[in-house]
Amino acid sequence: MENAHKTDTKWRILCAARNAFAEHGPANARIRDICERAQANVAAVNYHFGNKDKLYVAVLRDYLLRKLERHPHDTDVTSDSPPRERLRVFIRSLLAQFLNDDDAVSEKLGRLLTQEFIDPSSEYSSSLLEEHILPLHRLLLQILREMLPHASDREVARCALNIVGQCLHSCLAPKALRFQAPELALAPANLDAVTSFILDFSLGGIERLNGRQPA
Secondary structure, eight states: OOGGGTTOHHHHHHHHHHHHHHHHHHHHOOHHHHHHHHTOOHHHHHHHTSSHHHHHHHHHHHHHHHHHHHSOTTTTOOTTSOHHHHHHHHHHHHHHTTOOTTOHHHHHHHHHHHHHHHSOSSGGGHHHIIIIIHHHHHHHHHHHHHHOTTSOHHHHHHHHHHHHHHHHHHHHOHHHHHHHOGGGSOOGGGHHHHHHHHHHHHHHHHHHHHHHSOO
């Protein structure tokens, strides 16, 4: 599909911007350099994307969509599947989306995307949360609500944040984890092992909360 778009100006700009933002970050990447790489003029950026901030968000959106396509949150499960299995698939998918696939550009874009969720760089970044993150958050809440039928909305939300936090820690602190707990430093070879640990740990907390609730 990409080969079919090699002559498309918008596609060339997006690809050039992908590398530029990964290499220099959103603050230091220059539109002029991106256009030179894409063999396009500055007006083309404004025409297709609007401005530099919107181009940056378009790059992150493209990255996120590629990852979601490769690692969907409903692989081999349906809404009728046991919630425990759906939770396992959700955790594995979330972890897989942070794997760099031995691609330095992908790894850097993943970190930039995470940073946008923590501290958005512009008003346009919020669209990523609304389009992609909030639906996933609602999906996780739905799964946990089935597993915690007597819990308050606040407790369910805290459980969701805790599970996502475990995943993010595995993804954002790989160097530290290699010293502290090498087996939990996320890599393609141990994706299932890390998934199982986070799932088991989370299930323990869920079971404890259920034990405190009235039957």
